[in-house]
Amino acid sequence: MLLREVAYASPSSLAEALELLAADDGARALAGGQTLINVMKARAGSPDTLVDLNGLDGLKGIELGADGTLEIGAMTTYTEIMASSEARARPILGEVCAQIADVQVRNRGTIGGNVCTNDPTNHLPPLLAALNAQFTIAGASGERTVSSDDFFLGVYLTAVGTGELLTKVTIPAGRNDGFAAVTLGVEGTCIVSAAASLNGSVRIALGCVDAVPVVLTPPSDDADAVKQAVRDATMEPPSDVHASSEYRRHLAEVLAVRAVDQARGGA
């Protein structure tokens, strides 16, 4: 419960935030804090400086483009996504956000924090990977956009580099999505998750089987093709107290099929 000493800044502009992050190698962005503060309590990680993004209104909000593209500010909370009429353009977003942790966490936790943490148990990395989202990263030298394939680099590691910030997540138009997870109890810690999107092609992403979401693009959405694609992925999922590697591999198959089924049902 007792954090190591840390400096705190609450910038009011993106430029200021980027400056603070660039100034200190040990600085970390504080979004909703629903993971980071817990890691700091355990003193398993101890940034020197926290740059609080909660004052950056420019990073909040959801916009629906004329072509159906959704742009979600990195500091938008799960609760805001669930309540957003714009976000309903891609209903799976609200559905999955509603399964994240609990009311209190959803009130503070943000889409940006979720993907930048990239804890294997998080739901949004596989979901956004399946939806083929684009991630806009701002830095001293301007903005760049990376695809989900390039965004997730490892546990707690993403393409967001030192001195940079994720500013928004862009999700292309589409409707035929699905998500399935096996968790500890109802909506508890994730054991394995799978997200699927059938908008034109079949795109599946598996969560909690590797350091980053495992993306599959089977040639068709029939169950056998999906299962085969999971088998072909030659994953070596981690074993832990909740699941053996073998069980995770099996769940990946089952859940991928279920996510695809849900996506197909949405057609």
Next chain:
Amino acid sequence: MNVSGERTFAAPRDAVWKVLNDPASMAKTMPGVESFDVHDDLRWTANVKIPLGLGGLKMKVDMEKVEERAPEHAALNIKGKGVGAMMSMKTSFDLSEADGAGTLMKWAADVKIAGPVGSMGQRVIQPIVNQQVSHVLAALEREVQNAVAG
């Protein structure tokens, strides 16, 4: 946790051996090395800050070479002590002439992590260890190439 693998370097065995047994070269392969002290041929100490995304994990790492048969085999005991974690690792590598050309390295490590970081769950630790291992191997590759080129 046991991790192991094989890697082939496009370099002669002596060159690879030299890199693996040169503390200065090894220092360059380790993640987040901030300082490095060589005590003698067999014992080194490094201060590292392993980049973990949510804040680096600072550790003092003591390495001791416990077995050596140039140019084919070495084993090291590595002990890391940080505030968030205790790490102990026994690692060994065996070098042989690769079938085609170059050098085949077979390596294995038994990694134990305790402390608050250890309690973060194997599904987190295991990928992190794999990540760090792949960084080390990539860096090693670079060092070997530099050595050959140099």
Next chain:
Amino acid sequence: MSATTERSITVTINGTTYEREVEARKLLIHFVRDDLDLTGSHIGCDTGNCGACSLIVDGTLVKSCMMLAVQADGATIESVEGLADGDELNKLQAAFREHHALQCGYCTPGMLMSATALLRANPHPSDDEIKKSLQGNICRCTGYWNIFEAVKAASE
């Protein structure tokens, strides 16, 4: 603005305004309990799971163990101490008592804040909505059933 390890903050809790110097690292729950002596809100875990520290901050239900005190600068906060009108229990508190929705009472303040937030947003929740809204609050004594009954009763 530069980063500092300490700040002066102002918060209004249950109508009283407090101004204090606080270390940046201090969690809001520690600030409320230790610095302001409002010990009604509790700590039951160290991973943000239990919800015993739940507070309503600027109208939003949060777990105050996953928020820094400095982040609450300028905020209006509601805690369990502000629910009753003097010694008069409010409807929800009275329902908890009538329905035996508490045993040791340690989780109760957080549970009441979650239920308060629910009923404010949704005065007549369904059974499923009640369960979903209390998911972030762990109770080890009651098995929750009587808590559901109490919230239901308070919503009628």
Next chain:
Amino acid sequence: MTSSTTITPEQVIEAQETWKGQNVPRKEDRRLVQGQGVFVDDVKRHGMGYLHFVRSPYAHAHITSIDVSAAEQHPGVYGTLTGEEVAALTDPFFQIASVPGANVKDYALAVGKVRYVGEAIVAVVAETREAARDASELVEIEYEPLDAITDARHAQDDGVPTIHEDAGGNLMWHGVYEWGDLDAAFAEADKVVKIDELHFHRFNSTPLECDGALVEFNRGMGQWTITTNNQFPGFAVIMMGPAMKVGLDKLRFVTQDIGGGFGNKITSHPQLVACCLLARKLNRPIQWTEWRTDFHLSMSHGNERWFHETEVAVNNDGTLLGFRTKALDDAGAYLRYEPLGGVIWAQVTPGMYKWKNIRVDFTQVATNKAPVSPNRGYSRMQHLWFTERIIDIVAHELELDPVEIRKRNYVRVEDMPYTTPNGCVYDSGDYAQMLDIALGLVDYQNVAKRRSEAESRGKLLGVGIGSTLDSGTNNFGQSRMINPELQFSGNNEVATVKLDIFGEIVVTLGTTPQGQGHETTAAQVVADILKCSVDDVFVRAGHDSYWNSHAGFSGTYASQFAVTGLSAVKGATEMLREEIFKLAGAVFGGVPAEALELADGGIRIKESPEAFLPFMACGAIINANNAGLPEDLGVTLNCRYVYRPPFDVPDVEKKYGNLTLTYATQIHAAVIEIDPETGHYDIVDYAAVDDCGKRINPQIVEGQVMGATAQALGAATHEQFVYDEDGNLLTPNFYDYHVPHALDMPPLQTGFVETPSPFTPLGTKGMGEGGGAGIHAVCSAVQDALRNHGGALVYDSCNPYHRVWEMLNDPSTGARVEVTR
């Protein structure tokens, strides 16, 4: 006789003949719903120092050096305490065990060696919580790691490391219990069912509040005041006093509200000693609050138990003749309350069944894991799970109906009171009736139809039963079966009831309630006797060994308040009533007691009710206006009564005697549906039927039933303390140790039967622990669901999804069973 879960407020209070039996809303709640409870971490003192323990990252290691100098230099640090100092200042804690466990040396901090991850090694005290924790990182400790033992099954293998050298090995206690004639039973039996191995897993009830204390030292008096949430001060003090070499009256225990205990807060005495030593050393109050991860790492896990080479003698018709087994109990790194778990199970030796021939070869070993402590259902839960497993496995193997085999073997209502093979006396109960009620509540008659309906949805439906006993009011004489040298027997609890000067009725208890509503139920008992309202009765909250009543076994543990606590309250109140009669008789000028009656908060002459002496007047006369009262009146209006249950010392040789006074019973039934693709399952119907004799406050009783059920369901599905082979705890907090939350709760129906205990003054039985009925019922239901899908037999008390999936895919991962003859 059943009642629904709905408690209607209209039912409450007013115009009842008696307060007992009513759903009186709890007195405790008014403060608790306003955040006005006083829990240990709420208490502050001027100048107090915050304590932080430096804990071992190793499961087993020699400590080669400790350097606290840097920590002591840290700003705000008041001082430190090391194991070396502890060993110089205190004796090792008294051990309950006979040899070899008796030789274990256990101190407040690790001395020379650490034996589990999380063991406290150094205590650092500082001006703020943060400074204490910061400084603790500066303590330099050098270790020489040793191999760890985490699997009790290998603790006695050749060549394994010894955890306690003083004990000469990892065996802590061994004893053989045998009753009846095993050879004859097995010779006579139609069938012998052999079960290779069963495992009861490690978990605990995880009270939401962790441990803590605020300890003050009064230097002039050489006395400590320990404000703490320890739930059994009577035990803590006999551990602490001798270790600290001080008389027990030097250790005053104070508690108001406790945030749950469930047995897990009995064994905090090592930490309390560390606080005491530091309060004296640093001359300031010491505040210690344990956080969740510390609690999981270091305290109070429930006993993990293995059952090996079990053999069951049974006839073809399902009549159970007897069983034998080898129980192997994992105590963790220190014994603390152990090895009492080695005998406590014997309170329920035959479970609810009439088998006569039983042999249990019981071994307890040490491992490099956190020490165990009592945990709701302590030691009986493990044994009852085992007997229920036997029943369901035998039913499966012999193709008998699980309901019929239970009914055939249950102790019957006409057998009550029933003496078990080991001399325990089951006081009352109608198990078969309870089972029928439970089955009715889960719609058992339609189960075949529901099973095929579920299958049509791709789900496997299973029904399970858990029949258990909640033995309450210990005869501490049973400890002599563990160690014949021990001088404990019987039990006691105390209450004081007084009339204060302005007529307030004040009750003090010896208990340390953690949510059981003692203030309320005690007031109900008092109000009936004094013919007043519960609102007129003030029951002091919590415990104070200086100023409240206090007896040797005082505390709140082991399902006993409704018997020991309330019997003491009854006794004290009746004494007070008699004194009021005596006083009033004298005041009225020699009116005999028969001519008087209590009414309306006072006493009056029956024939002339206008002659009325309010309690206020009684209190005032005795306390402040007593000139002229008869010299021999003998009235103080301050009555202390100690209730002592009727027990004999058990026969230690034969391990025979009555070990507990009452036997509340629970029969639970669960209906589950398994998703065979993932092993995930939902509990779709659940019934809990309880009989705890006379219920003083049915709503409180039902609350206990519900709470015990929820804990059991959590334990059955997810909650487990799992260690890796190096002794790291893999489930050290609520992220991986999943306790049920609101969405996890299945629909619940409760039912009740009331068979008053013939052995207790109020007909009550101790209750609250529930015997883990939910664990048994879920295991039983999982096995039932798998019956036609591979037929795996449930082997473990915890069955998370992955285990169910494994059993479905490979039935040999279940229990290995063989039937002979």
